[in-house]
Amino acid sequence: MVHALDLLGTFAFALSGALLGVRKRMDVFGVVVLALAAGLGGGIVRDVLLGVTPPVAVAHWAYVTVAAAAGLCGFLAPAVVTRAQRQVLLADAAGLGLFAVAGAAKAHAHGAPALGATVIGTIAAVGGGVARDVLAGDSPQILHSEIYATPAALSAAIVAFGSRSPAVEIAAAVLATAIRLAAMQRGWSAPRAKPPLP
Amino acid sequence: MVHALDLLGTFAFALSGALLGVRKRMDVFGVVVLALAAGLGGGIVRDVLLGVTPPVAVAHWAYVTVAAAAGLCGFLAPAVVTRAQRQVLLADAAGLGLFAVAGAAKAHAHGAPALGATVIGTIAAVGGGVARDVLAGDSPQILHSEIYATPAALSAAIVAFGSRSPAVEIAAAVLATAIRLAAMQRGWSAPRAKPPLP
């Protein structure tokens, strides 16, 4: 069950990479590479930080296969994927909450203290998107105006500092997903910095 | 012998970093840093993913020395290196096949399954070029229009899924190099994505 959700999150993240590659008019290999980076990047960095080598995303065939399949879907049928944009964003938000909670729980299980597990859970949730944007030559989306890393950090903190019961974990994952969806729907944004005059 | 080929590949990759630094008018330190990133990046990421720490490229003096020497060559004699562009590209293609095959074999020896070993071999072959381009502020070359990551992935897969006899490994490395050279000479390119109208 968790495994299936994990792969769904990987697929959604990978689709976001594939669509960015299509928008940038990359060839099929570039699109698949970007899908792999977006789908697997967060989990790989999480596992490297925890000393889990080779990382699960590399060691289990399902992750690479799912992410590459998402890349091919995005390349072959960008119009279909774009029309299903709402479903993709929903899956992306679900993946965000799931990866944050699962990452924090895994970090705790590997001996990271609570604040460290929060950081690692957040990195697991947003790392793929950062890899995607840096490779595509964009400044990462999470640095600009959208509420994305914050709900992930909140859910990771709930799991890392709270009790690790399944009920708390599910509630935390749902919370991050709900905040992310509400922020998208209502256009929430955080205050911007006002740079001083030079 | 393998060691000498490994260092030749490192030198060729590092030269590509140095030449990019020269084209971007960096100072001597920037050129050397870019040469080190291009020459050592792939091997370092491969070893980190496999839990080999410190990575061989850091632990053995020869790698740093060869990559830094390539950086200085590129800085001091860019015209000579540019005139030898064909030889540099030939060495780069040889390094591509060699790093892919050696990376996949090393990953297999460290317990990665076949698909994981393919991914790690590919990362070993293209990782330095990605590090070079991201540091220089370019979107990585492998994402755009050139057949580069694919022959590396093909050769890594042959070694990872096939038998690990020396004959197979040599043939796989030569195959990647030959495809890369043919793609350059004939201007092969993969189909581009057609983004849907917004």
Add this chain to the structure above:
Amino acid sequence: MVHALDLLGTFAFALSGALLGVRKRMDVFGVVVLALAAGLGGGIVRDVLLGVTPPVAVAHWAYVTVAAAAGLCGFLAPAVVTRAQRQVLLADAAGLGLFAVAGAAKAHAHGAPALGATVIGTIAAVGGGVARDVLAGDSPQILHSEIYATPAALSAAIVAFGSRSPAVEIAAAVLATAIRLAAMQRGWSAPRAKPPLP
């Protein structure tokens, strides 16, 4: 004492990230993320290369707290921080020498040979700045015209190749800081590459 210096360096590096985020008009979360990357990036990469997982910067609450606090300071009072620019640059130069020396000593203690310890110490000192610039979409400052990585490499080499007595370590850290400050004050710069005509 060393611990306090280490946290001071982290704070200074993180402030540089926060100020870049403010200049780029990021929201409060983007500014904090950039501060975390600049403050913690070098130490995290150092520890990953040495197989120290989870990295100290993640495993100890003080590092994340100090770096996030620097991010909030930069966001809330950019004018104050900008007026204190000289103190920030002084702390940054002190962090540079300290991280280079401490990184090289830690690498040696984990079995890296001298040249490898030099590379790892240099990465520890400049890695946060590279992460900061790449995330913000800039080409890393260390690649362009400023004497920054070189004094770090020099100090790391003194510790890695010389004796690891406290006196040598302190002298090496002070040397890197002094060269960095002198280079800033006098506008020293290294020779640029002259690209050959195409």
